Each structure stands twice: as structure tokens, then as C-alpha cells.
Amino acid sequence: MNAQSKVRYGMVGGGEGAFIGAVHRMAAALDGEYELVCGAFSSDAERNQRSADALGLDPGRAYATLGALLAGEAALPEDQRMEALAIVTPNHLHAPMAIAALDAGFHVMSEKPMALNLAEAQAIDAAIARSGKLYGLAFTYSGYPLIEEARVRVARGDFGAIRLVQVEYTQGWLSRPIDQGGNKQAEWRTDPARAGLGGCLGDIGTHAFQLAEHVSGLAVESLSAELTTHVPGRRLDDDVAALLRFEGEARGVLKASQVAAGDENGLRLRIHGEEGGLDWSQMEPNTLTLRWLDRPTEVIRAGGPGLDPSAMARLRIPAGHPEGYIEAFANLYRSFGRVLRAGAATPPPRGAADWFPGILDGLRTMAFVEALIANNAGAAKWTSLADIPPKRRTTDHR
Structure with a gap:
């Protein structure tokens, strides 16, 4: 433009x-x-x-x-x-x-x-x-260049069949009852009328879930979970734990907490296949670590050699110059604007230079929230996410 x-x-x-x-x-x-x-x-x-x-x-x-x-x-x-x-x-x-x-x-x-x-x-x-x-x-977080690199490497089979997906998102800012003391950001996030069905679950648990499905390329089929409210008087959860069953027999663990005292913004994703795995942390977003069964560990750097073109398209400055949260967010806005200007009615597929999260990500995360809450409240060991088909939309407008 x-x-x-x-x-x-x-x-x-x-x-x-x-x-x-x-x-x-x-x-x-x-x-x-x-x-x-x-x-x-x-x-x-x-x-x-x-x-x-x-x-x-x-x-x-x-x-x-x-x-x-x-x-x-x-x-x-x-x-x-x-x-x-x-x-x-x-x-x-x-x-x-x-x-x-x-x-x-x-x-x-x-x-x-x-x-x-x-x-x-x-x-x-x-x-x-x-x-x-x-x-x-x-x-x-799906706008980070090395998240795209991770997604590409999983999709092309670098690690073999995926077996394990571990995602955690921990913060400590709600460890004290600041929502009951006038903090506006905390107050609405712990109010069921304004935040919705989940507190920590909706605020950062959805980020963790979306990132896990986005990078692994696998849909969660069912989950077993626990919601906890640690701070007395708080009306919504401030801590979430879930076991995940993905399609294709992969298994996962999701942890989200806003009462991990001392933690800042600890989003971390690890994915393991038959031959190796990857490790990415939002607080060190320009590094992607690859670990293998039969060869030395690799450290991939943003802007460095060997990155996929779709990851390079999300970078703005040479290697060694840190890019972070605002740049990742700007990638989403840039893609949204370019698709809009091109006159397209739908986002492009994952992997396209101008992909951005849209309705499918939204439907999947809301199905996750409802399934987790139902599982926590009920007696069933596992709860299905079958309400939302993982590979297609609920309408013909994709």
C-alpha cells in the first residue's frame, strides 16, 4: 500500500x-x-x-x-x-x-x-x-516471525509425527486482590458480566490454546481440566490447567496462570515429534531452539540464515536488532490491511505471507473455553470439542 x-x-x-x-x-x-x-x-x-x-x-x-x-x-x-x-x-x-x-x-x-x-x-x-x-x-503471538518458522518446520515434517504439545502462559500480576482495590484493568477482567465465562482462561488461556493449535497444525479433540481461584473473593478463575488430546494421537498440556507471583509474561511453547522438538519463549522471541535425538541442538535466530520465506516476510530489520510484541502485532494489522485492500473477503490460508487470525481461531478458542468450563464443572473425565469442526467453518464463508 x-x-x-x-x-x-x-x-x-x-x-x-x-x-x-x-x-x-x-x-x-x-x-x-x-x-x-x-x-x-x-x-x-x-x-x-x-x-x-x-x-x-x-x-x-x-x-x-x-x-x-x-x-x-x-x-x-x-x-x-x-x-x-x-x-x-x-x-x-x-x-x-x-x-x-x-x-x-x-x-x-x-x-x-x-x-x-x-x-x-x-x-x-x-x-x-x-x-x-x-x-x-x-x-x-501468532504474528512473531519465529512462531511462523516453528509452524513451517512442524508442517513440513522436520520432527516426524507430533507426539507432545506443551504450552504455558504464566503471569503474576493478579497474585494480590488488586481487582478488589480499584485497579481498572484487573477489575473488569475478574467480573463475570464483562469478562465472560473465564477470567485467566479467557484472558490468556485462549492465547495459549490458539498458539498450540496454530503451530502444531493439530486440532484438540478433547480435554480434561481444572480451574482454580486462589485469591479469596475473586469471582473468576485465576489459574488453569488442562490435559489435551489432539487429533493424530498427540497429547498436550496447557497451563495458564495469573497468580504465578514474580512471573511477567511467561508464554512458552514446546512441541516434540518422533525425531526432535522445538522450544520458543515470548520473553526471548528472537530465538527458536531445536533439539534432536541424534545431532546437536540448533539455535535459530530471527533474521539469520535458513529461515523460511514466510518467516522472513514477518521481519523488518536485520538480524541482531530485536523485534518484539509491537512488531508481531503490526504483522497482523499489515496482513489484515493488505487483504482488505486486495478486495478479498476471507483471510488467506496459514503459511501465506498475509495470513492473520480470524473467525476459525475465534470459534476454536470459544469452543475450548466452553469445553474446559464444562469439564471442570462436571463429572466426565474428558470433554469433547466436537462442537466446532477443526478443518472447516460453520458457514461457507471461510
């Missing part, structure tokens, strides 16, 4: 004092292919206007509500109006806002989890099908 074809986007949520809205804006801005033109940043009128002013927006395009934003933008000439909406609100608003935007004729990039439950996710799926608009999800 060139300067004359920047994607014009709006944002709902993400105003003054919010965390993830600023991250979305930085990611969208990194490649110079987006322009923020409007927003409804806060339900508080003064905070909303301050946010718009700080971002240099036209005062007339700082809207009080999403409904006003959609109506106001639709009334503008086609070459001026918003083309895509970034949804960066608490979880309970993701589905109704996505459906409203899609039905109004706008593309959507949404924060995860995509909805409060599987039924809402399927309603978004239906809205995508009837609108023909693009839908993307901010599963940021």
Missing part, C-alpha cells in the same frame, strides 16, 4: 487510561498503512473527547457511542468514511459491536476473546457471512 491508499480505521474503546487501545494504535501505525480517522473511546464524554483531542482527530468524528459512530461514518462520502473498526473494549462488548459493525458494512479487527460464549461467536460468524466483510482477531 502507498500513502494514498491507507486504510481508514476507527476505534471503539481504548481511550485515556486504557492499555490495549494504545497497543493497537502503535501496531496499526508501524508500517504507515493505516490512518485513525474516528473513534468512540469512552462512555465518559469528557474522557472520550480528551482521548480524541490527544490523538488529533477531527472533533466531529469523536462519537459518544458506537451507534453514533456507525451512523456518522456511513453518512460520509465513501472515500472519507472509516473502512474498518478496531474493537478494544472489555469482552462483553466484543460480539454486539462486531456484529453491528459488520452489518453496517465495515470490516472488523477485534480484541480476543471474540465473545462471551460460543453462541455469540457463531452469531459473529453469521454476520461475517452475510456482510462479506473481513474479520480479524488480535492473537498477537
